[in-house]
Structures are given as C-alpha cells and as structure tokens.
Amino acid sequence: MANTPGAKKAIRKIARRTEVNTARRSRVRTYLRRFEEAVAAGDAAVAKTAFVEAQSEVMRAVTKGVIHKNTASRKVSRLAARLKKLAVA
Structure with a gap:
C-alpha cells in the first residue's frame, strides 16, 4: 500500500x-x-476506406504511446497485404 503522498498521487495518475x-x-x-x-x-x-481509417487510427495510437511503432507498422503491413489480395481476387 502506498504511504507517501507522492505514491498515492502516482496511483491516481x-x-x-x-x-x-484502454479506451484508445x-x-x-x-x-x-x-x-x-x-x-x-469481399x-x-x-x-x-476501412483500411485507410484503420491505418490512421493505428498510427494515432502510436503517437499516444498505446502501441509500439514496429507493432503498428507490422499490423498495417498485414492489413495492406490482405487488401491487395482482395483487390487481385
């Protein structure tokens, strides 16, 4: 349990x-x-359009510190690959 006022404030923060x-x-x-x-x-x-919105939101999460930059790049890359596969089919 936190004893000092600073530790209690840290818990609140x-x-x-x-x-x-969590919301992000x-x-x-x-x-x-x-x-x-x-x-x-299909x-x-x-x-x-969903890809563009998703890409924008994922990269925004990076700037907010919710997910790591490389993780976001990997996710976007995989989404782009699936979109390309769908367009070819």
Missing part, C-alpha cells in the same frame, strides 16, 4: 492513464474489426 489507454486500444480494435468485416464480405471499396 496510473489509474486515469490506464482508463484512457478499444477504439483501434474497433477499426481493425471493421476492416476485417469488410474483407470477409467488398473491395468498403475494405479500402
């Missing part, structure tokens, strides 16, 4: 930050899910 980061992570997952649904439906036009 961590709780607030955790709540915000959830938002990223929502955009990724929308892209997945568009790909599953609609290339909708998938393209």
Whole structure:
C-alpha cells in the first residue's frame, strides 16, 4: 500500500492513464474489426476506406504511446497485404 503522498498521487495518475489507454486500444480494435468485416464480405471499396481509417487510427495510437511503432507498422503491413489480395481476387 502506498504511504507517501507522492505514491498515492502516482496511483491516481496510473489509474486515469490506464482508463484512457484502454479506451484508445478499444477504439483501434474497433477499426481493425471493421476492416476485417469488410474483407470477409469481399467488398473491395468498403475494405479500402476501412483500411485507410484503420491505418490512421493505428498510427494515432502510436503517437499516444498505446502501441509500439514496429507493432503498428507490422499490423498495417498485414492489413495492406490482405487488401491487395482482395483487390487481385
């Protein structure tokens, strides 16, 4: 248990930050899910717009410190590959 006032404040800050980061992570997952649904439906036009939105949201999460830059790049790369595969088919 925290004893000093500084430690108690740190606990409060961590709780607030955790709540915000959870919401941001959830938002990223929502955009990724929308892209997945568009790909599953086989609609290339909708998938393209969903990809642009998902890419933007993933990279925004990087600037906010929610996910690591390399992780985001890997995710976007895989999304782009799936979009390209859908466009060719």
